[in-house]
Amino acid sequence: MSLANKVARRFSAEFGEAPAFIALAPGRVNLIGEHTDYNDGFVFPLAIDRAAWIALRPRADRCVRVISLDMAEDQSFDLSDLPRPDAPRWIDYIIGVAWALQRGGYRLTGWEGVLAGDVPIGSGLSSSAALELAAARAFYCVSGFAWDAAQMARVGRAAENEWLGIQTGIMDQMISAAGVAGRALLIDCRSLQTTPAPLPAATSIVILDTGTRRGLVDSAYNERRRQCEAAARRFGIAALRDIDLATFTRRADELEPLIRRRARHVISENERTLQARDAMLAGDAEALGKLMVASHTSLRDDFEVSSPALDAIVNCATADPSCYGARMTGAGFGGCAVALARIEDAEDFARRVGAEYEATTGNKPALYVTHASAGTRSIKADSIASLC
Ligand code: ADP
Ligand code: MG
Secondary structure, eight states, X not given: OOHHHHHHHHHHHHHSSOOSEEEXXXXXXXSSOOSOGGGTOEXXXXXXXXXXXXXXXXXXXXXXXXXXXXXXXXXXXXXXXXXXXXXXXXXXXXXXXHHHHHHTTOOOOOEEEEEEEOXXXXXXXXXXXXXXXXXXXXXXXXXXXXXOHHHHHHHHHHIIIIISOOOOOSHHXXXXXXXXXXXXXXXXXXXXOEEXXXXXXXXXXXXXXXXXXXXXXXXXXXXXXXXXXXXXXXXXXXXXXXXXXXXXXXXXXXXXXXXXXXXXXXXXXXXXXXXXXXXXXXXXXXXXXXXXXXXXXXXXXXXXXXXXXXXXXXXXXXXXXXEEEEEEOSSOSSSEEEEEEEGGGHHHHHHHHXXXXXXXXXXXXXXXXXXXXXXXXXXXXXXXXXXX
């Protein structure tokens, strides 16, 4: 049963009628441009065919009630008196979105609904951004304000950064909000300008989940951010986005060796990301694949956010004749890699890499071919019937 059916059926069982709306927001995978977003740089993600779904109807009062099928919980809150989070729970992401919207002057109506998702949680495909944007869309459905993808991405990010206290860049929310079917999106994380680009013909995107998760991600992430900020300060620029590779190479001695390597990753990754746009526009899968491999090497050696499991799965993928290139994706230390593979062989490629990786490491991976999907959207009651 599709997730649309699942949330709609549960909604009907719970509330005695069909939902008025179904809102959904996808997870994402980043093709290239890693750890560049918080340096005001470029990223190149695509929205995937896995999403958070909410079936809902408006309420006459200012209450929001959500039944989470994945967490098997029923939670409510009052829009006039938002409860502050201590240890973030799933409902706090929705409360945070309400907080950020209300802070932005949006007048919100209450709603009730059923939530379920198939973006794996904590694997680097951004189930949290999917939840935030699905929640923002739910508020949009019942409150009747104008939908602006970049604005809603900022709302999602504010919920995560300021309400929950979890530091993230803008990439996850922006691609979930603004994804385009069949396209990857070059995002300028300073201006939030997006440029869709088609994936090279006859290629597939394969997600390679190592099956490993590392707890130290948050502290390492914050440390990398500080190191990047230190490098920018040293160069007297607002962000590492503002220096090109040639100038950096000339001035590299001004930085101590560790900070220099961190900065070199970000600055070279920005250039690779722009080159990836050229490769995609030229339909050049070979060139795109090589840039992905160079990105992984830089993340592994200069930024030091890879892991033995990520290196192993990337090595298994790139050794396969059907692979153009592969790299770790997301914050790192565990979670997923992404590969560009020949379309005619993508499913077999995924099977071969999974078997090889499992034999080498003993870890249980999950591999899936994915498709670039549209961003956050919703369906009204009259079209829901066709889904159920
Ligand atoms: P990710 O890398 O997947 O974004 P995070 O740790 O940032 O991992 O966010 C995961 C959190 O988001 C979960 O612990 C949960 O609180 C919330 N979440 C994500 N998807 C769902 C869902 N389908 N239902 C309920 N909560 C969800
Ligand atoms: Mg997240």
